[in-house]
Amino acid sequence: MSVTRPAGFVASGGAGGIKPEGKLDLALVATADGAAVPAAGVFTTNKAAAAPVQVSRRHLAASGQRAAAVLLTSGNANAATGPAGVAACEALCGEVARLLRPDEGIAAEAVLICQTGLIGFPFPLEVVRPRLPALVAGRGPGREQAELAARAIMTTDTVPKEVAVEGEGWTVGGMAKGAAMLSPRMATMLAVLTTDAVVEPAVLQAALRQAIEPTFNRLSVDGATSTNDTVLVLASGASGRRPSADALAAALTDACGRLARQMAQDAEGGTKVAVVRVEGALDDEEAHRAARKVAESQLVQCSLNGADPYWGRVVSELGAAQVAFELDRVRVAYGGVEVCRAGVAVPHDTEAVAAHLAGREVEITCDLGLGTGRAAVLTTDLSEGYLAENRRTS
Amino acid sequence: MSVTRPAGFVASGGAGGIKPEGKLDLALVATADGAAVPAAGVFTTNKAAAAPVQVSRRHLAASGQRAAAVLLTSGNANAATGPAGVAACEALCGEVARLLRPDEGIAAEAVLICQTGLIGFPFPLEVVRPRLPALVAGRGPGREQAELAARAIMTTDTVPKEVAVEGEGWTVGGMAKGAAMLSPRMATMLAVLTTDAVVEPAVLQAALRQAIEPTFNRLSVDGATSTNDTVLVLASGASGRRPSADALAAALTDACGRLARQMAQDAEGGTKVAVVRVEGALDDEEAHRAARKVAESQLVQCSLNGADPYWGRVVSELGAAQVAFELDRVRVAYGGVEVCRAGVAVPHDTEAVAAHLAGREVEITCDLGLGTGRAAVLTTDLSEGYLAENRRTS
Structure with missing residues (x-):
């Protein structure tokens, strides 16, 4: 029941020094071999889109909708941070790309980034950068690493949010945090989904968009569309199975719906x-x-x-x-x-x-x-x- | 500083049995001689408009934008009450018209009505009707009667809201309650303005619409547009002075702005x-x-x-x-x-x-x-x- 449930993925979580007292605030989801695979994303419609949203959009376009990894950070939204915020995202992605394949390296555009936290505070790049080697080195396919990643993206969430949906010989996994801007100190809903289905980028993008409409886009805690909302999906193809577009969309919809419900259940202060x-x-x-x-x-x-x-x-x-x-x-x-x-x-x-x-x-x-x-x-x-x-x- | 400040108006307040324990819940603003004078109104854009909104709109149109009196009640919005709610409004207006001029009588269409309170509860017409003679008999031009009227339209308001603006030889007065649907138990913003300026109905209507835009329409406590929002103005002409359209609009805008600010200051639970x-x-x-x-x-x-x-x-x-x-x-x-x-x-x-x-x-x-x-x-x-x-x- 996690992002590593589908074959071909690894995850990791760690402390990057963004939050105080060594709390978990860094997460990584990557393909097991560091290869770029078909990927898709849906981003906030907020015109004050945060630096990670700008950078992930650009990377997806530049890579022909393929990605090898997603880096996630919590505790600082890196929103309303100007050119320095964008440069920090590029630096983080480049560093993760280098660490994932120290020999040959992969393009920085193969790494996507999601961030959540306070808006308007400079991102502490020099604090975080030295923690990336340990994060990348700690990656693995285990249940524990996936849960560590799901915990590292929590802000005012009280429980991690994970999901798995079984197809016929293939699987969808996922994790998420928050809902809308109901998470005040830390803002944002983020979700990363994985699948081992074989699928082309365009089909994956269409399926993701279809999955989001009746799920995340039908959830509202306080009407606030955050600067950082991001939903990503990576498809490793490791199952060797190619589901129909409809079957894939249905599985993604199921996964997103279950994550959305977990968000509502864990909404800040909510009793209903x-x-x-x-x-x-x-x-x-x-x-x-x-x-x-x-x-x-x-x-x-x-x-x-x-x-x-x-x-x-x-x-x-x-x-x-x-x-x-x-x-x-x-x-x-x-x-x-x-x-x-x-x-x-x-x-x-x-x-x-x-x-x-x-x-x-x-x-x-x-x-x-x-x-x-x-x-x-x-x-x-x-x-x-x-x-x-x-x-x-x- | 009240609806009776301009010459030619009387007011009254009383207990109609809508609220418990004999609390004030009936108010009347009328011309001193019971004659219909130029009048204008702006009403909620809510498509679930309450019975009093439907009836006041119809009366203003039927009378060629003239009115002799406004009856106001608090404690029951008479909204979502179906045809019975509309019939209750007509009965109340007819009764006030009869009582204002027992000899010759005036048309029920010369009486407008504003109501505020809970939505969806049948209006207790038979409880209220017997209280109307005392309300009408108690009318007068005094400061005390005007304040009684301003108090009678309060719901969760903690203070009555009144205003007076001086023109050159003419005056605008007014009273109001609540703001948007910030008043939960009792809903609604209502305001009745009076002036002794000489003015044609069409000019009065244009001036009122102009006055509302930068004042009541720029006030929002909780984003809820109620079913009963109503602003009315009656012009007695008793000053014998005819201000320019601009001067009248400016005075009405000043009055509405000051009432809007009083509403914000008295917003439910508000500390800022x-x-x-x-x-x-x-x-x-x-x-x-x-x-x-x-x-x-x-x-x-x-x-x-x-x-x-x-x-x-x-x-x-x-x-x-x-x-x-x-x-x-x-x-x-x-x-x-x-x-x-x-x-x-x-x-x-x-x-x-x-x-x-x-x-x-x-x-x-x-x-x-x-x-x-x-x-x-x-x-x-x-x-x-x-x-x-x-x-x-x-």
Whole structure:
């Protein structure tokens, strides 16, 4: 259940001196033989994209969508750090490339980089660089090394997030941290996926994009799109099996979905995981917009925290979502129990609703009654823990 | 400093039985002689508009933009209440019209209605109706009656909000409650303005729309557009003075701006009032979008609560605001002290920034360095008090 589960990959984790007191903050995922293999990536849409996002994008393009390794660091986002931040990323990638194949070497463009942490602080390149040899030397295919890597990318996460999905003779593995900018001190969601399937870069890129849409792109804790969000996948081909594009996309979607759920469950301060489903919208895109509006509402998130069945806030957010909407067609249900029909309150089993809302997993379903569009967005409650975590960075 | 400050208006406040324990929940603002005068209104853009919004819109149109009175109730939003909710509004308006001129009567369309409170609960018409005669009988031009009215529309507000602006021989008065849906149990921002200026309905409507844009429409506590937001203005003409359209718009803008600031200062649980200014955007509209994105950010609001000078979150929100943006041109300042230039940290007086952030009023200025567009949005911090207030409605 990790990035080394598929054949042909190694991982490593270590302390790079970015975080205080020798905490884990460096991770490596690489091909076992240091060869560049088909790779794909999806990056944040934030226009203040961090240096590692700029560099990884460039490397993927320059290498014809192939990569031999991903270096990940936590504790400093290397965002809003100007040209010096970009130069630090290039130096780190070059150093890892040299260390991976000391004899012949590989191109720096074959190394991708993900970083997460505080925005706006210079990256301590000279502190980190001397720790890279130990990181690279420590790589291996074992479960332990993979878990060390998954731990090294944690910031305010309380548990590492790993996944494995079995295909027919091939496998997808993965690890991730955080969700949106719900991780205040350290920002960012990062995920690295691996597979031993045989696949061309273009097919891999399409499958990754397809996998992200219903998973990571349907998760919102606080509506903040970070400067560093990155999802990468490397395909070693070591299984010798070539799945259909659909089978590969399905496995990646499964893996991303399970990582997204782990992120929601470990959201900062969160006490609930909620799925907001919107049905009956004009189209899927409008359903998504409406579901996101409800999911990101501070007031709805407050109600979730208090287990309060106040559906009026849900209806109000739907009305403000800038989608086709007719109040007298709206239905709302908590955990399958209808509380609003035709836009007004209906008698219902209040104890069943209270019991549902008291649980850790909550489902809010909204039927707009207008079309066949549907979407679901995963979110959490707004808690005192979130506030306490995010008041101060130091 | 109230709705009765301009000549020709009376007000009243009372207990209608909507809130428990005889609390104030009914208010009336009317012309002194019960005559319909030029009136204008701006209403929520929420498609789940409450019954009073639907009815006031219809009455204004039916009466050729004239009104004799505004009835306001608090404690129940009469939103998501279906046809029964609309019928209740019509009944209340008809009853007030009858009571205002028992002899000849006036048209129900000359009475407008504003309501605020919980969404989705049937409005208790039969409880309220018998209380209307006392409310109407109690009306008068005094300071006390006006303040009673301003108190009767309070929900989670802690202080009444009133304003008066002097023109040359004419006056604008006003009262308001709440801000956006920051008022959880009771929702909604409502404002009623009065003036004794002589003005035609069309000029009044244009002036009101102009006044709202840089004031109420630049205030956001939690990004929630309520189902009941309403701003109304009535012009008695009693001063006999006819100001220019510009002078009238300026006075209304001044009045709305001061009410908006009072709302921000009394925002639920809020410990800070913050102005987010964006300059150097491509145009004013993009500046507004960017300022709103920063102002409504949960993470930025958390930083405000903790007096944390973490400008990285500000830059990240600007980058995600879907406006033209180039990180290496961005400057950010707290209270005039520049902390970020060309998209990276700059040395600055950290004690001055800490002192500014420790205060009750905070100013964040962001220069995008791209054009001449500018806008300012007023907001508050996200506090434990907000959370505590909004976890449960009962």
